[in-house]
Amino acid sequence: MADGVNAILVDGRSDEAAKASRTPRRPRGDALIAAVAGVFTLAQLVLVHPSMGLGWDEIVYISQVTTHHPAAFFSAPRSRGVSLLVAPVASWSASTELLRVYLAVLSGLGLYLALRAWKGLFPPRVLATAGAFFATLWVTLFYGPQAMPNYWVAIGALITVGCALRALGGPESRRMRSARGALWGAAAGALLMALMRPADAVWVSVPLLVLVLVRRHWPLLLALAGGLAVGGGEWAVEAYAWYGGLGERLRRASEIQGGLGWNIAVDDQMRSLGGRGLCRPCTGDMPHPLVTLWWPLLPAVAILGAVVAVRARRATATLVPLACAVTAAVPYLFLIGYAAPRFLQPAYALLALPVADALWHLARTGRDRRRPVAATLVALAVAGHLAVQFSVLVGTVNGNVDSREDWARVADELHRLGVRPPCLLTGHESIPIGYYTGCSSGSTGGNNENTTxxxxxxxxxxxxxxxxxGPGGTPPAYARDWEPHHITDLEIRVAPPG
Structure with a gap:
């Protein structure tokens, strides 16, 4: 009898153990990517001063939803996604510090969700390494807490591609609930990309759409197309409301960007790696080779990651983000005549996955005697990379802090001259200086033409x-009789009262 009771107890414990083993636990991978996202958020707050003033493009986006500043001219290429992103704070607060903290936290959360979309497609260590690589690029740290669209296109790209691959046949997609979640995730990622930059969303999605058509996965096709359509719908409606149609807005957007066509901008992108926010016209010397070395190595290491994946018979999860990275980069390397490092953020985010896979392969392969040497070389390369990125970041932050403080000083002088809200500024840098002054801005020509x-x-x-x-310029004819004043390197002519 005792034996029978013991048997029952043992069986009961076995059943409990079996149930416990089937109970979902928080995966170690979640903790790893959460740690990466958390460190990324903290690094932004420490390295990119929350008190850094708003930049030109930020002002355009934020002014659309503020009640304390006039809205700046919103040109044809722009989309309203960033304005919606900042509205929960910018619509009621003028605090730049609060906005920076909000965006830093939000960008960290976005990185966590984007990496989590790849669960089951790569090992946790690869996902954490990919996130760390992308998060430590100076361009990612610099723009993470700023009201700019490119980082969010990158996050949307990671979510879209990861969820699409899971829906197509990732290890977790066998469960119906997980498959539905992957479809919703792909739609949400596509919507996010299209809200931020509709054209970029299409370029990123081209390889996915081709793959989906080949596989004939119609629910996923509907999810991707639906996300792109909903996200880009506002831009299209606005085209008909304000520009006379979608074709006319696309034509105007191309004109503002210098005319889309065959333009090799590879060298321009390399020149911008030294910390130039916008390289237009992109002249001057190349940065030091140590600053640019990582850039040509990036695709080479990503290709190595693809080779490793093909040999391991898990090619799809690596080749698809690699293909999407290529199409995301094409317009900014070959179709426009200028450069900005932030333009390639979606490509960097997608390349980070095969790069991380390749780095782990290099660090772990080889004979036992050679493995420590390989791991040491990889560690040294990573350390050198971090040193370069942080060096460029510090210089970029300091330069931007100074330039934005100059705008604030000009605004203070304008107030002293009696130019106070409601007021209007025209001419050189009238959009950012107008925002700092509290004035509307106007332009009679160029990309921001909105008045006569x-x-x-x-x-x-x-x-x-x-x-x-500006320096070397001549005042407009209508202002030549106005009283001139010199502030920093600007000549400012103030209209007489009445």
């Missing part, structure tokens, strides 16, 4: 108006 000389003169009869002229 006659309208400016008429406005000057009612509110303070000032015309800004």
């Amino acid at each position: 000389a006659a309208e400016i003169v008429d406005t000057a009869r009612r509110i303070p108006v000032a015309a800004l002229t």
Whole structure:
């Protein structure tokens, strides 16, 4: 009898152990990528000063939803995604520090969710390494807490491609609930990309759409197309409401970007790696070779990762993000005549996965005697890479802090001259200086044309108006009789009252 009772107890414990073993536990991989995302958030707050003033493009996006500043001109290529992203803070607060903290936390959460979309497709160590690589690029750290779209296109790209691969046949997609979640994730990622930059979303999605058509996975095709359509819908509606149609807006957007066509901008992108936010025109010397070395090595290591994956018979999870990275980079390497390092963030995010896979392969392969040597070389390469990235980041942050403080100083001087809200600024850097002054901005030509000389003169009869002229420039004809003042390197002519 005792034996029978013991048998029952043992069986009961065995059943409990079996149930416990089947109970889902928080995977170690989640903790790894959460740690990477957390460190990324903290690094932004430490290395990119939350008090750093708003940049030109940030001002355009944020001013669309603020109640304390006039809205800046919103040109044809831009989309409203960033304005929606910052609205929960910018719609009621003028605090730059609060906005920076909000965006840093949000970007860390975005990185965590984007990496989590790849669970089951790569080992946790590879996902954490990929996230760490992308998060430590100076361009990622610099733009993470800023109101700019490219980082969020990168996050959307990771989510879209990862979820699409899981829906197509990843290890977890066999479960119906997981498959539905992957479809929703792919749709959400596509929507996020299209909200931020519709054209970029299409370029990223091209290889996925081809693969989906080949596989005839119609639910996934619907999810991707639906996400792109919903995300880009506002941009298309606005095209018909303000520009006379989608074709006209695309034409105007191309014109503002210098005309889309065959333009080799590879060298321009390399010049921008030294910390130039916008390289247009992209002249001057190349940065030091140590600063640019990582850039040509990146695709080479990614290709090595693809070779490793093919040999291991797990090619799809590596080749698809590699293909999406290539199509994401094509317009910015070969179709526009200028460069900005942030343009390639989606490509960097997608390349990070095969790069991380290759690094782990290099560190762990070889004979026992050679493995420590290989691991040491990889560690030294990573350390050198981090040193370069942080060096460029510090210089970039300091330079931008100085330039934005200059705008604030000009605004203070304009206030002293009597140019106070409501007011209008025109000419050189009128959009950022106008924001810092609390004025509207106007331009009679160029990419931000939104008024005429006659309208400016008429406005000057009612509110303070000032015309800004940059170094080497000449004041506009309508302002040549206005009183000149010199502030920093600007000539500012203030219209007489009335």
